[in-house]
Amino acid sequence: MSAQPGGTGLPGAVWQRVRIGTGLLPIVAALVGIWLVLGAINPAFLAPENLVNLTLQSAPVGVIALGVVLVLLVGEIDLSVGSLSGLAAAVVAVGSVTLGWPVALAIGVALACGVVVGLGYGALSTRLGLPSFVFTLAGLLFLAGVQLRVLGPLGSINLPFESWFVRSVQQGFLPAGVAWALVVAVVVASAAGQLAARARRRRADLACASVPQVAVRTFVLAAVLSLVVAYLYLGSARGIGYSVVLFALLVVVTDVLLRRTRWGRSVRAVGGDRRAAMLAGVPVRRTVVLCFVACSTLAALGGVLAAGRLGAANQGTGGADTYLVAIAAAVIGGTSLFGGRGSAWSAVLGVLVIQSIANGLTLMNVDQAARYMVTGAVLLLAIVIDMLMRKRREA
């Protein structure tokens, strides 16, 4: 056998993981750098209480950015995620307050709106072949109009403070014990999974990670998670909010779907080279439609969380820069605008970068104008890096 693996150098599966890991490393480094700079200028930024706030601010737009990652991966875009999140917030408020529905029903209807919009976009894209930039721009305006109509003349509706929904989004936090139990569970599950995979690959006579490599990875994971939990529960800090747990869960699930399922493989193939994917027998249309649906539904969920966090829905919910922040976050987090490359984790990292800058500059009493300019500069930097990496790969 001329090409039997496992001989010299780093084995393939290990390389693959290293590659994926290093893809996110520069952004992690940038994030840590931003935190250190902001913390040096104003130590209040790094206070556990403030970082808890940062996570709470990040969750709703992070959920939206996660959806944006999916449409970017198939080489499309959705500019209407902000309007849709605003509409979803309005539906929750009007449904549960004005119409007196149970909150769960109102949330269900809001998410259903997302599904319907996503199906519509999917049809426009795959049946009529319209560019998503154009029809989601139309969607941005249209849905903003629907949002105003749903809210009605009042323009703002407060959610009852005592509803379970508002309470769990605003004041629901994992008890410290549960958080630590989760850390242990995740670390053990990860180590067990890696060892099981290693054993299977060994039996199949394929290259596999060495035990020390598994140990190092497990140790790094345990250290990072412990640090996060220890810090967020330090002193009077409230810890990890339920909306943050939901966001993290969605990211982990999406990451597994993208890396470990047939659907995820189709997504990367369609975004990388749509014609080649079609010729190889990938169900291109279904893949694209599902990404639009997932994006719209996540955008609606982000709007629901935003309403819960604010305890209200108004004309400004999901407006202004929401969609720009969500798209910028996905790109800053390392998901390519050109399709095919990216990770669910880029939603987390990108949103943390943008919200850290916004949060830090607010603490410094810097005005909105400067925040926009700094965020814009960071986005430009991310796009330039995306461009350069693409050129280098193709060279």
Add this chain to the structure above:
Amino acid sequence: MSGPVLSLRGVSKRFGGVRALVDVDADVHEHEVLAVVGDNGAGKSTLAGVLAGAHRPDAGQVLLDGRPVLLDSPAVARSLGIAAVFQELALVDDLDVVENVFLGHETVRGPLLDEVAMEREAWRLLDQLAASVPEVREPVRTLSGGQRQVVAVARALLGSPRVVVLDEPTASLGVRQTAEVLNLIVRLRERGHAVVLVSHQAGDLQAVADRILVLRLGRVHDVFDGDASYEDLLAAMTGAVRPGAPHRRGQR
């Protein structure tokens, strides 16, 4: 002898004003290599595309086991047992070798991909092609032209399809690998597959072809037996010597 596995009857296909195929009839049998030759632009790739579900004919029919089938997409053709290596290979550059070989037909274990089984099978297919691919977990953009072609051939062999359509599979291969691919084609025939081999290198074909279909300007110009002389083929391909009255040897 049993009837053909795959046939074209009166197939025509135009792209705008270009008539890529005009009233084409063709048959492929099991245990047979049908070669398709012709000059550049003769319509060979279009013919391969019709067989593989990438092009829908404007007129005429595709028959599988004598029954008309609608090859809507490459996925449909594949599910009916017709696999193809397209001239442009149709590899996704960002995906690695294993991912490309199994693209659209991944092996799963429960809800998740079975990477171990896929990696093993990919090595098996590549070894069978004596491929010099050093690493199956590198993106295919890092491979040479010949290595990419071997990966595309390996993908077509996955799942042992009944009909294998190869559009210029040796175009960017070296001497040794060309021989290896031609060997493989012979083995496919021995195992009972029907093979359609498109090429404009008439020399290659004579080694393996049972019948040679010559396309010129989208029309079936002639069908030769596998032992046709190089001069005859060249003449038919280029029209340097006008053949006499229409004659179709070896057809049906």
